[in-house]
Amino acid sequence: MSGASPGLVVGGVSRSAFAAPALIVLVVLLQVTVMPYLQIGDGVPDLVAPAVVAIGLLRGPLGGAVAGFGAGLLVELAAPIGTLGVYALLYLAAGAVAGHYHERPEATRPLAAIIISVAAAGAVGLGYAAVQALLGTTLGAAELVGAVILPTMALTALLAPPVLLVARRLMGPSTSEPGVRA
């Protein structure tokens, strides 16, 4: 509390309480409706990853994990995927890991956020492929990386900046910045 303005604290929290779910619902809807049509190879851009990463970077590991869990669960409920809990776990992990960079000053740089988002999209893709492999659906490693993961990461890199920008606008400043508390 020391040095924190009550208005900012209250404003930051209340904004985040509404903005994060709104952002998650928005990107999940876009992810399950529009993104499947922006396909290159077998890769589809991942809008959820930058949104979850943005929330993690702005609100910390727990905020990122909760956002990732919610987003992943929504994706699995809304899209005809055939699993439940897998994307929730993977995006949860992505949000929690991104949240660890929450208090690092370099994480506020746009390029760093984009790189973390792209890495998260790749990691989620690989993780989902690993789960599919456990379930008996296998894909050649070269095909998986060449046709799925790399195109997904490239497309995510293209679309991550606007998502990160919108997240930053909706969520307000990071809680690690002076005068702001989660």
Added chain:
Amino acid sequence: MGTQTRPGPFRRRTNVRRIGIAGLVIVCLALFTLYFRESASGPLHGVQDATGAAVAPLQEGASRAVAPLQDGWNWLSETRDARNRAADLEAENAELRSQIIAAQSAAERAQSDAGLASAGSAYATDYDRLVADVIGLSPTNWYSTGKLSVGRDDGAVVNSPVIAPAEDGSALVGVITTSQGGSSVVQFITDSRTRVGATVLGAGNPPGILRATTSGQLSLDGVPREFAVEEGQVAVTAGFSDIPLPSVYPPGIAIGQVSGVGGQEADIEQTIQVSPFVDPRTLRTVVVLAPASPKAKRRATG
């Protein structure tokens, strides 16, 4: 100083965070397990179906909204694919064409080699047979010459007769007019400057001079009318020329077939058209008869 006051709330916050994340992970694993253990009509599948049904109109709307863009993209992709395929097929065609050409070339070469092996063997006592590639042809129709891959160093001297395989043995195609170290120039019998002392087999050995006329045909001039020359008879080198000197060509080399006999009744000589056995424009390999014996060398030097 500050660090001494922070551990309590800081640790508590960290613990809350860890417990929260661990709880969510457990929820995920539980959902995953339950989802796969329950039947397709189970509650989790039901929730998934209901959410899917709720989002379906949005998905349908998005599908319709992006359909024109998708169609445009598909059209571009298919056009590009069609172009690539056309280019691939063109390349494949070119490859196949080159293979066919190579096969035809090899077959012709084999046939030619078989003919070359026997061409000119009748002159082996007086001449060395030099097999030569035609490495160049005159670019104009005015002169009918070719460049050969053998020259003076190989024994091909000026006035060496040049023959090539024909249907029935070999036939005269020209004479060396220029010889350098490793190459030489042959002046074909279809060149308007070429003169060959010739006769017609089966017509009483009439003397005549063969020269080129037009479009690759030959004319045998100077044959007296009393010699009964007929179409289909074969014109061969006579071994002499129009001047009282020996011809550079040894006697008996086939040249062509009589394709027409004409002239006025009042003329004392006949006009005889001869079609050469070999079209020099199609030659790729020939045999140069390089003079070896003193007699042949005398012929070459005139």
